[in-house]
Amino acid sequence: MQKIYDLIIVGGGPGGIASAVEASIFKMEKILMIEKGDNHSQTIRQYYKDSKRVDKDWKGQTVDMIGNVDFFDGTKESTLEYFETLLDGDGIETCFNTEVDRVNKEGEVFSVVTPQGEFLAKNVIVSIGRMGKPNKPSYKIPRTIKAVVNFNPYECRGNEKILVVGGGDSAVEYACQLTTINSVTLSYRRDSFNKINDINQEMIERYDQEERLRVRYGIDIESIENAEGRVKVNYNSGFSTIYDRVIYALGGTTPVDFLQKSNIDIDEKDRPIFDENYKTSVDGLYMAGDIIYDNGGSIAMAINHAYDALQDMRRE
Ligand SMILES: Cc1cc2nc3c(=O)[nH]c(=O)nc-3n(C[C@H](O)[C@H](O)[C@H](O)COP(=O)(O)OP(=O)(O)OC[C@H]3O[C@@H](n4cnc5c(N)ncnc54)[C@H](O)[C@@H]3O)c2cc1C
Numbered sequence: 001m002q003k004i005y006d007l008i009i010v011g012g013g014p015g016g017i018a019s020a021v022e023a024s025i026f027k028m029e030k031i032l033m034i035e036k037g038d039n040h041s042q043t044i045r046q047y048y049k050d051s052k053r054v055d056k057d058w059k060g061q062t063v064d065m066i067g068n069v070d071f072f073d074g075t076k077e078s079t080l081e082y083f084e085t086l087l088d089g090d091g092i093e094t095c096f097n098t099e100v101d102r103v104n105k106e107g108e109v110f111s112v113v114t115p116q117g118e119f120l121a122k123n124v125i126v127s128i129g130r131m132g133k134p135n136k137p138s139y140k141i142p143r144t145i146k147a148v149v150n151f152n153p154y155e156c157r158g159n160e161k162i163l164v165v166g167g168g169d170s171a172v173e174y175a176c177q178l179t180t181i182n183s184v185t186l187s188y189r190r191d192s193f194n195k196i197n198d199i200n201q202e203m204i205e206r207y208d209q210e211e212r213l214r215v216r217y218g219i220d221i222e223s224i225e226n227a228e229g230r231v232k233v234n235y236n237s238g239f240s241t242i243y244d245r246v247i248y249a250l251g252g253t254t255p256v257d258f259l260q261k262s263n264i265d266i267d268e269k270d271r272p273i274f275d276e277n278y279k280t281s282v283d284g285l286y287m288a289g290d291i292i293y294d295n296g297g298s299i300a301m302a303i304n305h306a307y308d309a310l311q312d313m314r315r316e
Contacts, residue, residue, distance in 0.1 A: 007313070008112050008121035009033040010100045012040035015127030015289025015302035017083050018069045022310040024089035025068050031092050032119060034112065036099035036132075041083055043131045043290075047152045047170070048076040049177050053199075058298035059169055060197040067307025071300045079299070095119075100128075102261035105282055123313050126262070126280075127288040127302065130252030137165070137248060139223045145231050148245045149224070153178055156245060161185075163233060163241075165221065166249035167193055168296070172200045174249050176207050184213040185243075187235075189220040251296055269294070277312035278305050286313070 006028040009016045012035030023031045039045065048054070054074045057063060065071055069086065087094065103124050104111045112119040134151040141149050148155075153174045156162065158181035164174050167188035175186040186204070193201060208215045220236045227242045234240045256270045265273040265281035271294060274280050278287045286309040289302035 002120055003030065004109060005030040005032045005119065005121040007031050007123045007125065008110065008119055009125045009127060010103065010112065011035065011126065011128040011289070012037070012094065012096070013043055013127060013129050013289060013302065014041070014071075014083065014299040015129070015291075015306055016125070017041070017086055018067070018303040018306035019125045019127060019288055019310065020092045021069050021086050021089050022067055022306050024091055026310055026314055029091055032095060032121070033087075033092065034095045034098050034100055034114065034119070036097070038096050040087065040094070040096075041080055043129055044076060044080060046154070047131060049153050049174065050076060052076045052173060052177070054079045054299070055197060055199065056298075056300050058197065058300070059195060059296065061298055061301070063298065063300035063304065065300060066304050067310075069303045069306070071303055100258075102258065103282075103285060104262070105285070110284065123284045123286070125286045125288055125306070125309055126258075126264075126291060127306075128255055128258065129290040130254060130293075130296070131290075132255055133253040134248070135250035135253055137221065137250070139221070141224065142226050144226045145224070145229070148229070148231055150245065150247050151249070153247055156182060156247075158182060160244035161242075163187060163231070163243045163246045164249060165246065166251075167195060168249065168251065169196045169200050170251075171249035172196055172204045174247055175213055176203055178247075179207065179212045185216060185241075186213060187216045187219060187221065189218065191218045252290070254291065254294075276308075278309045279312060284313075284316075 007023045009019045020033045098114045101113045110121045110124045160182045162182045162184050164186045175184050178184045207213050222236050223234045225232045231243050231246045288305035290297045
């Protein structure tokens with residue numbers, strides 16, 4: 001007989017890890033966390049710059065921790081280390097390098113479908129975030145410059161003229177951090193940053209005033225093109241500038257395909273429908289973390305969702 005887990009968690013980011021820990025504390029015996037990357041927390045590993053400051057109250061959203069998993073300010077490295085220790089909890093099995101295609105309910109049991117085979121569970125939490133598909137601009141990115149048009153700062157080599165596009169905390173943090181070894185411009189289509197937290201607001205003002213970078217507000221990009229391997233950016237002002245590299249920090253997209261294939265009801269804006277405990281239209285199937293937001297949540301919020309979902313599962 002195939003093993004039936006009490007809980008399978010899809011996605012090994014903060015929401016998934018907290019779900020596993022809460023399940024372990026609630027004495028669920030068979031817990032499996034399935035992650036498509038080769039280790040947990042792929043969003044943190046791939047999109048946070050090394051030594052990045054990690055704010056608990058990200059984007060100025062103050063969050064009181066409600067469950068058994070705490071969270072606090074730190075750095076990329078201390079946060080990853082903290083999550084690593086959390087996964088030592090009793091009875092938590094992990095399965096890396098495994099991408100879940102969909103979750104089907106057959107009778108009372110869920111079948112979690114992956115290319116390597118199916119796993120069975122009584123309950124499932126989907127915590128796959130939104131960074132699997134970073135948002136792209138509406139205009140075309142020419143194939144020939146794909147290597148120098150990126151969605152995170154990892155390819156930067158130093159001594160480059162870089163354009164960062166976006167108006168959120170990630171864009172501001174990428175831009176400021178890159179100034180140490182590059183010449184950076186930050187371009188945002190609105191007239192001011194209104195979605196960023198106080199620390200980043202202060203930082204971008206200071207960097208701007210000290211002329212450590214250039215901030216271009218209220219300007220949009222109409223297209224980009226190949227300029228002998230560099231990126232020619234055509235602004236809606238009618239002017240163009242050539243950069244060595246462009247980095248888009250525009251957030252991520254809801255994984256609609258996954259939700260549809262898993263028969264999870266979505267609304268007219270493709271958002272998953274769930275109740276106050278993050279239970280979806282499918283009984284026993286919950287969500288946690290960024291996947292439930294239009295425009296980004298936070299680590300602390302993802303951790304709290306996990307607690308609410310597990311409390312509800314225990315009551316059922
Ligand atoms: C640049 C940047 C900076 C940020 N800084 C902060 C900060 O300072 N403080 C803060 O609180 N928040 C910050 N955030 C937001 C924070 O990272 C997210 O809110 C948080 O990671 C959400 O956790 P999650 O578990 O919902 O999703 P994620 O962290 O995105 O984790 C989802 C996991 O699921 C895996 N996965 C996806 N699809 C599948 C699949 N089909 N099968 C199996 N596994 C799958 C992914 O590989 C990933 O590991 C930042 C985000 C970015 C992009």
